Amino acid sequence: MPRSLWxxxxxxxxxxxxxxxxxxxxxxxxxxxxxxxxxxAAIEHRRVCVQxxxxxxxxxxxxxxxxxxxxxxxxxxxxxATADGPGAHMIEIExxxxxxxxxxxxxxxxxxxxxxxxxxxxxxxxxxxxxxxDRVGIGRFVFHNKAHLVALRALDEVIALHTMRxxxxxxxxxxxxxxxxxxxxxxxxxxxxxxLVEQLSSSFRPxxxxxxxxxxxxxxxxxKSRGETIAAPEPVQIAPEDDLLEALRAxxxxxxxxxxxxxxPRGKAPSSRAKAKKPKPAPGQSGAPKKVAPxxxxxxxxxxxxxxxxxxxxxx
Amino acid sequence: xxxxxxxxxxxxxxVNVPVALFSATRDRDVHFQLLxxxxxSPIETRRVCAAEEKPVPWPExxxxxxxxxxxxxxxxxxxxxxxxxxxxxxxxxERFVEVAEIDPVYFDRSYLLVPPDEGAARAYALLSETMxxxxxxxxGRFVMRAKERLVAIRVRDGALTLTTMLFGDEVRSAAxxxxxxxxxxPTREQVESAVAVIEELxxxxxxxxxxxxxxxxxxxxxxxxxxxxxxxxxPVAATAAEPQVTSAPDLMGALEESLARxxxxxxxxxxxxxxxxxxxxxxPPKKKAPKTTQRA
Numbered sequence: 001m002p003r004s005l006w007x008x009x010x011x012x013x014x015x016x017x018x019x020x021x022x023x024x025x026x027x028x029x030x031x032x033x034x035x036x037x038x039x040x041a042a043i044e045h046r047r048v049c050v051q052x053x054x055x056x057x058x059x060x061x062x063x064x065x066x067x068x069x070x071x072x073x074x075x076x077x078x079x080x081a082t083a084d085g086p087g088a089h090m091i092e093i094e095x096x097x098x099x100x101x102x103x104x105x106x107x108x109x110x111x112x113x114x115x116x117x118x119x120x121x122x123x124x125x126x127x128x129x130x131x132x133x134d135r136v137g138i139g140r141f142v143f144h145n146k147a148h149l150v151a152l153r154a155l156d157e158v159i160a161l162h163t164m165r166x167x168x169x170x171x172x173x174x175x176x177x178x179x180x181x182x183x184x185x186x187x188x189x190x191x192x193x194x195x196l197v198e199q200l201s202s203s204f205r206p207x208x209x210x211x212x213x214x215x216x217x218x219x220x221x222x223x224k225s226r227g228e229t230i231a232a233p234e235p236v237q238i239a240p241e242d243d244l245l246e247a248l249r250a251x252x253x254x255x256x257x258x259x260x261x262x263x264x265p266r267g268k269a270p271s272s273r274a275k276a277k278k279p280k281p282a283p284g285q286s287g288a289p290k291k292v293a294p295x296x297x298x299x300x301x302x303x304x305x306x307x308x309x310x311x312x313x314x315x316x
Numbered sequence: 317x318x319x320x321x322x323x324x325x326x327x328x329x330x331v332n333v334p335v336a337l338f339s340a341t342r343d344r345d346v347h348f349q350l351l352x353x354x355x356x357s358p359i360e361t362r363r364v365c366a367a368e369e370k371p372v373p374w375p376e377x378x379x380x381x382x383x384x385x386x387x388x389x390x391x392x393x394x395x396x397x398x399x400x401x402x403x404x405x406x407x408x409x410e411r412f413v414e415v416a417e418i419d420p421v422y423f424d425r426s427y428l429l430v431p432p433d434e435g436a437a438r439a440y441a442l443l444s445e446t447m448x449x450x451x452x453x454x455x456g457r458f459v460m461r462a463k464e465r466l467v468a469i470r471v472r473d474g475a476l477t478l479t480t481m482l483f484g485d486e487v488r489s490a491a492x493x494x495x496x497x498x499x500x501x502p503t504r505e506q507v508e509s510a511v512a513v514i515e516e517l518x519x520x521x522x523x524x525x526x527x528x529x530x531x532x533x534x535x536x537x538x539x540x541x542x543x544x545x546x547x548x549x550x551p552v553a554a555t556a557a558e559p560q561v562t563s564a565p566d567l568m569g570a571l572e573e574s575l576a577r578x579x580x581x582x583x584x585x586x587x588x589x590x591x592x593x594x595x596x597x598x599x600p601p602k603k604k605a606p607k608t609t610q611r612a
Contacts, residue, residue, distance in 0.1 A: 001492055009559040013513045013574025018559035022493060024421055028486050029463045035380030035390055041367035051357035061359060063348035065538045073538050079547040083534040096514045097521035100416045104479045105340050107423040111488050120499025121564040128502050129510030162420050167523035169341050173349030173475035176338060176430050181438035189538040193446040196329050197412050206484040213464030216399040221381050225389045232394050233401035243329060244442055245466060250356055251329025302449035
């Protein structure tokens, strides 16, 4: 049984359903750690006091909110927790909506709920009612000092919980400048495009999609580990078509892509890295350059924090 | 305009639509800075080379991948692109599916796609007009930040909106959780009453009904603290982690009480559902008069 992330109660009218929260997802992306390109050594993240220039243990830190430049209001973790209110342990279902009314932009992370202590009967009742009504319960809950809008629904034999974004967390499309074309697409072009949409329509089968890049990346890592040099990729040239209608008609006629990979769905090609070295579960074991200092493992980095330090650079 | 997070093109058949990608969400959280408790001076995180014990400037940071023998392979941004040069620059639309067919468990993050210049505006307008009134999403994939992403693209508020999705093997099975459930199957009467409660609370989803009160509360706490006021500890009820439970014998009573309360509120014109409330259309006919059972 996986470990639960949160214990609490769902308030469904006057019915109280104790529940446990479990993660529904796990990333399978290839994980990287930061290394020093000069000597290949590990990179450690250290908390340093700007004023004294020395390393600070976590116990000596406090959270501050910057009210004006350089001026902070400090709050203890207990004081911050007072904002949690009852939502820290209770999800009150406020409304029930249709799932199809919720746009995908609202969804954040997916979890599953299991019954908490003595909650099996009320859990089964809520599950049965959600399933029968085909509706989604909408409520709010507080997790890790942050409130989330949540959607609760019956999914197979369990209740699924989705955290969602609040309306003001969405960027209105109007905030971005979308240039209007000088010449609008003609009816002929739109209908040719619609025909192409029809031609490419099918039902969604999640099993048909595999992360092919994960495999390609592991293969490349293997080549590099053998000392091969990796050639820089040819720049991919993309120019907008002048003749949209011609391109649509050629697409409809099945002329295929100009320079595409084999089209979808990708078959399960036998993996060519069957003999590749397998990744080790945890870094910093024997043979690895110096171990990360205790206590700093949380801040030692994957590609995630590389992003936060350099937002737009890594993708180009 | 802000810098795009990614730029490339959408390929729809033989039509290429150049696009720039921006986040569709914005961070409204109250952020705290870590301070050194005695002197309240800011703490910054420094990257230090473990071998040399000295700070490392950003350009010298490489991505490392550890092999099973403990050796590290260092990769550059170019290496990452070389693994899939095409997917790093194009989103190939592979097919179109009904949006409702995609289980929300797959949805991850959302972005807005914008034509980078006027030259791209026409192809962009063609695709958005074609998809505007359909309930379909274009499925494709591309590589951003060293990860391939399956994506669903559709039109929202006049803009092509891209939502990244998880791959099938990134979704965990719920079988283990389901196997542990050991309760009594609810009775028909209980389910009907519970569905009646759901129908009473039924609304059309309106995201503007819900505000992040936690965020507002946190801002008030900061303000009070700034004024030198004390922050009272959380009330016991909020800190007690002991979950509450309605046990099986009380379920029916609790459901009936719920219905009585909701209907009472609706009748009194103080509906919680506000302007969006609508009468339950399919509420099952009641078999007996709603009765508030008094539970000791």
